[in-house]
Amino acid sequence: MKKTLNSIELLDYQPNRYPFLMIDYVTKLKPGYYAEGYKNFTNNEWFFPIHFKGNPNVPGALQLEAMAQMLTVAITTLPGLKGKVTHALQHNVKFKQEIKPGDKLTLKTKVLSWKRGICDGIAHGYVKNTLVCEAEMKITIPEILEKFLPKKKSLKKNV
Amino acid sequence: MSNKEKYEKIFCSSFSLTKIDLKKDVKYNSVPKWDSVGHMSMIAKLEETFKITMEMDDIIDFSSYKTGIKLLKKYKIKI
Numbered sequence: 550m551k552k553t554l555n556s557i558e559l560l561d562y563q564p565n566r567y568p569f570l571m572i573d574y575v576t577k578l579k580p581g582y583y584a585e586g587y588k589n590f591t592n593n594e595w596f597f598p599i600h601f602k603g604n605p606n607v608p609g610a611l612q613l614e615a616m617a618q619m620l621t622v623a624i625t626t627l628p629g630l631k632g633k634v635t636h637a638l639q640h641n642v643k644f645k646q647e648i649k650p651g652d653k654l655t656l657k658t659k660v661l662s663w664k665r666g667i668c669d670g671i672a673h674g675y676v677k678n679t680l681v682c683e684a685e686m687k688i689t690i691p692e693i694l695e696k697f698l699p700k701k702k703s704l705k706k707n708v
Numbered sequence: 709m710s711n712k713e714k715y716e717k718i719f720c721s722s723f724s725l726t727k728i729d730l731k732k733d734v735k736y737n738s739v740p741k742w743d744s745v746g747h748m749s750m751i752a753k754l755e756e757t758f759k760i761t762m763e764m765d766d767i768i769d770f771s772s773y774k775t776g777i778k779l780l781k782k783y784k785i786k787i
Contacts, residue, residue: 638745665767667748687745697751697764698744699736699771 550626552578554586562625563618564634568595571615572656575622584623585657588615592650607648612682613640616672620658620686624668633690638667642684652676666693714757715780715787719773722750735772758785 554562554575563572577585590597590607597605621635648654658672667689674682709717716727723741725734736742742750751767754760754776760783762770770776777787 664752665748667745689744694744694748697767698747699768 550578550580554578554622554626559586559622561631562622564632565614565618569614570618571611572618572622575619578622578626580623580626580628581660581663582623583657583659584619584626585655586619586622587656588654590648590650590652590654594650597650605650607652607654609642609644609682612644612648612654612674613642613684615654616642616656616658616674616682616684617686617688619656620660620668620670620672620688623658623660623670624663624688624690627663630690633692635688635690637686638689639687640684641686642682644682646676646679646681648674648676648681654681665697666690666695711758711785712787715754715777718750718753718757722746722753730773733772733774736770754780758783760785 551558556573559572559575563570565571571588572586573588575584575586577583596608596611600606600608617637624635625631625633653676655675656672658670661669661671667687670686672684672686673680716730719725719730719734720727723734723739723746725739734742736747751762751770755762766779766782770779780787
């Protein structure tokens with residue numbers, strides 16, 4: 550497995566696309582352990598004219614999305630998981646500083662556990678070495694998780 | 709703490725239940741917190757507490773409080 554993924558290569562491991570792809574480059578990667586990289590924000594971003602006029606800054610929801618997308622890469626680069634769709638389950642997030650046009654958001658994510666389709670992880674976002682956002686996240690690959698859940702048949706058996 | 713107390717504690721803490729609730733035989737998806745995430749979290753706590761690794765079929769079959777007691781016997785855990 551490559552230790553970096555450029556903007557084209559990462560598309561194999563991250564199913565989001567424009568205008569919702571929130572990572573540009575994976576600079577450091579160890580599948581199942583961590584993924585780091587960045588997202589550059591320019592005045593051309595679709596949301597800046599509307600969030601907000603006169604004070605453009607990156608919506609918190611999209612900062613969270615960027616952290617989740619980077620964490621996803623740490624999982625989807627594991628053997629057999631390329632191209633799998635992930636869903637968010639639970640996030641606890643803090644936003645510390647506005648991210649403006651021209652800023653480069655450096656993302657550092659770490660997998661705390663990966664078991665039976667559920668990943669617990671943490672992420673930190675930095676602009677010019679200053680922490681601007683952080684999150685504890687729980688994401689899943691539903692296709693795997695669903696294999697471990699009680700089925701309707703076994704529920705009926707116990708009624 | 710007995711195995712039964714440990715088992716009850718895991719159920720109560722995982723799904724925000726009381727011991728009285730457990731007498732009704734709680735089932736998967738019958739209480740708000742026993743959803744897919746709650747299920748996997750509860751299984752992880754059981755494995756950690758009783759130092760076992762459950763097989764995939766048993767995790768799928770673990771659909772109620774009472775069924776869980778039967779399944780754990782397979783791992784030599786008597787509740």
